[in-house]
Amino acid sequence: MSVKVAKFGGSSVADAKQIKKISTIILDDPTRKFVIVSAPGKRHENDFKMTDILILLAETYNNQDVFENYLDIIIKRFSEIITDLNLPSTLIHEIKDTIISTISSDLPYVRKLDAIKALGEDCNAKVISTYLESIGVNATYMNPKDAGIVVSNEPGNAQILQESFQSLYELREHHCDVLVIPGFFGYSKEGHIVTFSRGGSDITGAIVAAGVQANLYENFTDVDSVFTVNPNIVNNPKEIKTLTYKEMRELSYAGFSVFHDEALIPAFRRSIPVAIKNTNNPSLPGTLVVSEKQKQENCVVGIASDTGFCTLYVGKYLMNRELGFGRKLFHILENESVSFEHTPSGIDDMSVIIREHQLTPEKEAKIMKKIKEELKADTVSIHHNLAIIMIVGEGIMNTIGIAKKATTALTDAGVNINMINQGSSDVSMMFGINAEDIDSAIQSLYHEFFEN
Amino acid sequence: MSVKVAKFGGSSVADAKQIKKISTIILDDPTRKFVIVSAPGKRHENDFKMTDILILLAETYNNQDVFENYLDIIIKRFSEIITDLNLPSTLIHEIKDTIISTISSDLPYVRKLDAIKALGEDCNAKVISTYLESIGVNATYMNPKDAGIVVSNEPGNAQILQESFQSLYELREHHCDVLVIPGFFGYSKEGHIVTFSRGGSDITGAIVAAGVQANLYENFTDVDSVFTVNPNIVNNPKEIKTLTYKEMRELSYAGFSVFHDEALIPAFRRSIPVAIKNTNNPSLPGTLVVSEKQKQENCVVGIASDTGFCTLYVGKYLMNRELGFGRKLFHILENESVSFEHTPSGIDDMSVIIREHQLTPEKEAKIMKKIKEELKADTVSIHHNLAIIMIVGEGIMNTIGIAKKATTALTDAGVNINMINQGSSDVSMMFGINAEDIDSAIQSLYHEFFEN
Numbered sequence: 001m002s003v004k005v006a007k008f009g010g011s012s013v014a015d016a017k018q019i020k021k022i023s024t025i026i027l028d029d030p031t032r033k034f035v036i037v038s039a040p041g042k043r044h045e046n047d048f049k050m051t052d053i054l055i056l057l058a059e060t061y062n063n064q065d066v067f068e069n070y071l072d073i074i075i076k077r078f079s080e081i082i083t084d085l086n087l088p089s090t091l092i093h094e095i096k097d098t099i100i101s102t103i104s105s106d107l108p109y110v111r112k113l114d115a116i117k118a119l120g121e122d123c124n125a126k127v128i129s130t131y132l133e134s135i136g137v138n139a140t141y142m143n144p145k146d147a148g149i150v151v152s153n154e155p156g157n158a159q160i161l162q163e164s165f166q167s168l169y170e171l172r173e174h175h176c177d178v179l180v181i182p183g184f185f186g187y188s189k190e191g192h193i194v195t196f197s198r199g200g201s202d203i204t205g206a207i208v209a210a211g212v213q214a215n216l217y218e219n220f221t222d223v224d225s226v227f228t229v230n231p232n233i234v235n236n237p238k239e240i241k242t243l244t245y246k247e248m249r250e251l252s253y254a255g256f257s258v259f260h261d262e263a264l265i266p267a268f269r270r271s272i273p274v275a276i277k278n279t280n281n282p283s284l285p286g287t288l289v290v291s292e293k294q295k296q297e298n299c300v301v302g303i304a305s306d307t308g309f310c311t312l313y314v315g316k317y318l319m320n321r322e323l324g325f326g327r328k329l330f331h332i333l334e335n336e337s338v339s340f341e342h343t344p345s346g347i348d349d350m351s352v353i354i355r356e357h358q359l360t361p362e363k364e365a366k367i368m369k370k371i372k373e374e375l376k377a378d379t380v381s382i383h384h385n386l387a388i389i390m391i392v393g394e395g396i397m398n399t400i401g402i403a404k405k406a407t408t409a410l411t412d413a414g415v416n417i418n419m420i421n422q423g424s425s426d427v428s429m430m431f432g433i434n435a436e437d438i439d440s441a442i443q444s445l446y447h448e449f450f451e452n
Numbered sequence: 453m454s455v456k457v458a459k460f461g462g463s464s465v466a467d468a469k470q471i472k473k474i475s476t477i478i479l480d481d482p483t484r485k486f487v488i489v490s491a492p493g494k495r496h497e498n499d500f501k502m503t504d505i506l507i508l509l510a511e512t513y514n515n516q517d518v519f520e521n522y523l524d525i526i527i528k529r530f531s532e533i534i535t536d537l538n539l540p541s542t543l544i545h546e547i548k549d550t551i552i553s554t555i556s557s558d559l560p561y562v563r564k565l566d567a568i569k570a571l572g573e574d575c576n577a578k579v580i581s582t583y584l585e586s587i588g589v590n591a592t593y594m595n596p597k598d599a600g601i602v603v604s605n606e607p608g609n610a611q612i613l614q615e616s617f618q619s620l621y622e623l624r625e626h627h628c629d630v631l632v633i634p635g636f637f638g639y640s641k642e643g644h645i646v647t648f649s650r651g652g653s654d655i656t657g658a659i660v661a662a663g664v665q666a667n668l669y670e671n672f673t674d675v676d677s678v679f680t681v682n683p684n685i686v687n688n689p690k691e692i693k694t695l696t697y698k699e700m701r702e703l704s705y706a707g708f709s710v711f712h713d714e715a716l717i718p719a720f721r722r723s724i725p726v727a728i729k730n731t732n733n734p735s736l737p738g739t740l741v742v743s744e745k746q747k748q749e750n751c752v753v754g755i756a757s758d759t760g761f762c763t764l765y766v767g768k769y770l771m772n773r774e775l776g777f778g779r780k781l782f783h784i785l786e787n788e789s790v791s792f793e794h795t796p797s798g799i800d801d802m803s804v805i806i807r808e809h810q811l812t813p814e815k816e817a818k819i820m821k822k823i824k825e826e827l828k829a830d831t832v833s834i835h836h837n838l839a840i841i842m843i844v845g846e847g848i849m850n851t852i853g854i855a856k857k858a859t860t861a862l863t864d865a866g867v868n869i870n871m872i873n874q875g876s877s878d879v880s881m882m883f884g885i886n887a888e889d890i891d892s893a894i895q896s897l898y899h900e901f902f903e904n
Contacts, residue, residue, distance in 0.1 A: 249800070250798075250799060253799050262770070265770075311875075313876075317717075318714065320793060321714075322791075323791050324783075326778070326779075326782045327778075327779045327786060330776070330779035337775070339774075340778070341799070343797050344794075344874070344876040345793075345794045345873070346794070346877030346880060347705050347877065348701070348877075349876045349877045349878075350876060351875060400868050401863045403855075403859040403862075403869050404856070404859040407855040407856040408856050410856070411852055411856040414852065415852070417852075417874065418875050419876075420855060420875060421797070421798070421872070421874075421875075422869065422871060423763075423870050423872060423873075424797050424798040424801045424803040425798030425799065425801045426801075428799075430798070
């Protein structure tokens with residue numbers, strides 16, 4: 001039995017018009033049995049996201065501040081959706097009661113916050129399943145507890161427990177044609193609502209796809225596909241038709257924000273293909289993420305970039321003769337809870353690439369002092385304002401000429417290359433440049449790899 | 453008072469003809485007060501080096517094996533030199549007595565081995581100072597103990613002690629015009645002869661240069677200069693006129709064998725310039741190694757290469773989120789006494805470049821097992837047969853286009869680039885390629901950087 005899991009993001013379920021679109025999509029393919037929905041997202045650029053208002057509601061209520069206007073905004077938004085979908089007004093009373101009983105419960109704040117955050121998805125799932133029923137679909141709302149989504153007890157950062165997958169598999173036999181499951185949260189063994197990290201509807205979708213052993217996990221969003229480069233840097237860049245999980249991960253790492261970085265892991269682990277599609281343009285093929293693909297002539301599939309990095313440089317004469325130097329350096333960073341991205345090293349030099357947000361001036365000074373004193377380094381310095389470019393494609397390591405093309409494109413754009421790291425990963429090649437050069441660098445690379 | 457230290461390598465003092473050449477060199481410049489000499493080296497390609505025969509003598513004597521023929525070879529070699537220099541035959545009797553009393557002493561073997569190894573330099577220094585006196589130079593033999601060269605008590609791997617430098621400085625006031633000091637050994641505080649690591653006459657020279665605060669340390673050898681690339685790969689490559697210590701070190705690291713890798717450190721630490729000159733062609737300028745030099749248009753000064761490397765690859769999904777992964781990996785290597793050269797790392801991958809001679813198949817298997825089990829890595833593999841190319845030059849990091857030139861040259865030669873490591877060192881750029889491609893790679897790079 002072929003079965004699909006379709007996940008609809010915030011903008012795909014933002015109002016009645018969008019909900020009608022997704023209903024058409026669901027009806028269009030009888031194998032779309034599992035539907036995961038987000039909370040209502042933005043309807044236009046300056047709109048609010050339901051989840052953000054729910055967080056404000058929780059905070060103001062907790063601080064004994066004025067919370068009523070936030071409650072009104074939430075109710076009004078759901079009311080509009082329900083009215084526009086011609087659903088009975090009892091539904092909005094039900095939603096209002098649920099919200100009020102949740103905010104006024106005597107749960108500790110972190111628990112209550114998770115329960116309130118979950119309401120955006122949960123109420124929207126109820127609305128959507130009711131609408132589907134109203135147009136004659138044999139659909140039902142399925143609470144994550146009933147679906148068997150059991151998670152670790154870490155508020156705001158739930159991790160799926162293995163036992164969930166067996167329970168989810170049994171849902172394949174459910175008598176309804178469509179099960180509408182709210183994304184973003186599960187239940188701990190103790191019965192508490194616990195949310196995933198932000199962007200967590202993608203996680204729920206991947207978990208359900210893994211559990212029901214879906215043939216395809218469709219991730220509906222508001223873009224036509226994953227692009228070869230950031231569309232904010234290059235106008236109308238080419239779309240990526242197929243990419244592998246590994247390529248996807250390397251692209252996501254440095255700035256591709258279609259996905260919450262690690263959301264797809266449960267699907268990846270079970271080799272379930274993932275389709276990225278546009279709710280507003282569902283006939284387009286979108287981008288397919290697979291575990292393996294055929295070798296292609298131009299093996300470069302995409303170019304990702306991100307700013308906000310810095311380099312910690314450590315120089316010590318005869319460093320390479322000193323057994324344990326690298327380990328001790330990493331230990332100092334670990335003690336300050338600083339994780340690193342890359343460690344290009346020379347004979348007597350070692351650089352550590354770090355995401356800048358992890359450092360404060362105090363932490364920076366402390367780390368540098370420790371390295372100087374404990375490792376007796378000759379030179380310790382930190383260079384800020386680094387951008388990372390990742391050229392990604394399966395086979396990149398064994399294709400002659402990729403480095404030539406890339407360095408030529410950067411040089412022709414007048415960009416100085418501070419760093420090259422090639423060879424550790426077989427699907428990517430990394431460059432470090434000054435952040436201010438990022439646009440011209442990416443434009444030139446795009447031209448070289450995708451327009452020639 | 454301007455003062456120079458002149459060190460003469462094995463081939464520069466291999467026979468009477470060569471000793472006459474160095475005497476002319478010494479006489480030619482009255483500031484050449486300190487002369488460091490090696491043991492007689494090779495006179496032609498298939499010749500033996502005195503030090504090698506001394507080691508065989510020590511070993512055979514110790515094993516109660518036939519040693520007399522080695523003794524004969526040594527005596528005959530010194531006899532020839534002494535006769536050809538018209539020196540009194542008492543000198544050869546003295547040398548013979550010293551050798552016999554050293555091998556028959558009741559020192560423990562490791563001590564005796566060091567004492568015997570030191571005889572090549574020591575006897576040669578006596579011969580050379582006697583010759584200089586015979587031609588009217590106010591020269592004297594100076595034993596390292598009398599010179600104040602005090603070293604750590606590690607047979608075969610002596611380290612200079614700081615107090616030596618003060619004693620050496622006092623030698624500036626010595627009444628003789630030329631002091632001939634044997635290279636390669638010093639004395640421990642307990643009075644034992646202790647040798648430096650192999651190539652140790654360079655070390656003695658650098659120590660004396662540092663101690664007497666020489667204006668120049670001249671290192672006389674049998675090549676005209678340091679070449680821009682390995683002359684075994686490119687015919688008649690260009691010479692390097694000036695290079696900095698940092699450039700020298702990066703070049704020495706990967707295959708430039710003019711020097712014992714770290715021999716020059718004492719001179720470097722005190723910013724003493726080092727001239728590399730040819731005893732057989734002393735009027736040529738040679739190569740000057742300095743602490744700083746002016747920025748040049750073509751900043752690439754040389755290209756070094758070496759084979760005998762391997763890559764240990766470790767892949768683990770979500771590695772970059774795992775605090776301490778790198779440290780733990782290094783710890784496993786450290787426990788097996790394996791030091792590493794470079795560690796290019798990706799998001800979920802880490803490679804460690806290791807000199808192959810450090811590994812045995814058993815050690816390799818043990819390390820791989822530990823990494824799999826203790827770090828729960830997904831993939832662990834070792835790739836052998838890697839060559840490293842180092843493109844060296846001050847300013848390489850801030851010069852636009854170097855990477856383009858290098859990758860173009862390699863690509864045009866049909867060479868696949870397994871690894872690029874740029875940015876950790878500001879004076880070098882590293883490439884990893886398959887060892888079988890090394891000649892065509894170097895030839896193409898040489899053409900690109902030095903012939904265009």
